[in-house]
Amino acid sequence: MRILGLLFAKIIGLGSALYINTVFWTSKIEKKDPRGILENLGNEQYVFVFWHGDSYCMYPILKNRPLLIITTADRRGDYISEISKRFGYIPIRIPDKATGGKSLAKIKDNVDSHPESSIGITLDGPLGPYHEPKEFPFIAAVLTGKRVLPITVKVSRKIQLNKRWDKYSIPLPFGEIKLRIHEPLEVAKDDRKNDFSKLREKVLKEMDTEF
Numbered sequence: 001m002r003i004l005g006l007l008f009a010k011i012i013g014l015g016s017a018l019y020i021n022t023v024f025w026t027s028k029i030e031k032k033d034p035r036g037i038l039e040n041l042g043n044e045q046y047v048f049v050f051w052h053g054d055s056y057c058m059y060p061i062l063k064n065r066p067l068l069i070i071t072t073a074d075r076r077g078d079y080i081s082e083i084s085k086r087f088g089y090i091p092i093r094i095p096d097k098a099t100g101g102k103s104l105a106k107i108k109d110n111v112d113s114h115p116e117s118s119i120g121i122t123l124d125g126p127l128g129p130y131h132e133p134k135e136f137p138f139i140a141a142v143l144t145g146k147r148v149l150p151i152t153v154k155v156s157r158k159i160q161l162n163k164r165w166d167k168y169s170i171p172l173p174f175g176e177i178k179l180r181i182h183e184p185l186e187v188a189k190d191d192r193k194n195d196f197s198k199l200r201e202k203v204l205k206e207m208d209t210e211f
Contacts, residue, residue, distance in 0.1 A: 009075070037184070048151055052168075066118065073095055139192070142191075148187055153177065
């Protein structure tokens with residue numbers, strides 16, 4: 001059964017990658033990146049964060065750039081891993097509830113093995129609540145010494161699954177996709193004393209503002 005599940009994940013990954021590439025090829029892409037961060041990733045690596053509901057729209061943004069994608073070690077993670085590979089990313093599989101220990105050690109080992117790579121992780125994932133920033137991306141930033149870089153996306157034509165906790169968005173072809181690269185955030189060890197509350201409030205306010 002596991003083999004069949006992995007085969008199905010590969011098929012879903014291929015189909016999903018083909019579709020999202022088609023969407024980007026047929027859509028008008030507008031990037032708001034005043035610092036030119038996406039064009040100069042060789043100078044610094046980041047912990048990229050984005051909302052779980054926007055994750056499908058995010059795949060092509062750093063296509064074939066060195067990027068480690070944090071995802072879960074379950075069937076849902078199988079699909080995400082396969083799609084990620086189609087865009088040249090390296091998936092890191094960790095348990096749903098990353099409480100430290102082996103999960104953090106695995107991330108650190110992968111980052112050390114790929115020093116040129118940034119990290120991609122959903123800010124409110126994997127299970128929500130909706131648009132509630134979690135601690136884990138900031139823990140990863142402290143662990144790796146990277147700054148947190150929020151990215152938001154706005155899609156003009158989409159199917160939005162409002163019954164899902166994350167209001168997952170599936171973009172449609174021939175629309176407009178706007179990307180906003182926000183200011184990088186410094187994360188210090190001392191921020192963990194208050195569960196990164198100030199940083200989480202700041203990134204929430206920043207990412208939920210209009211374009």
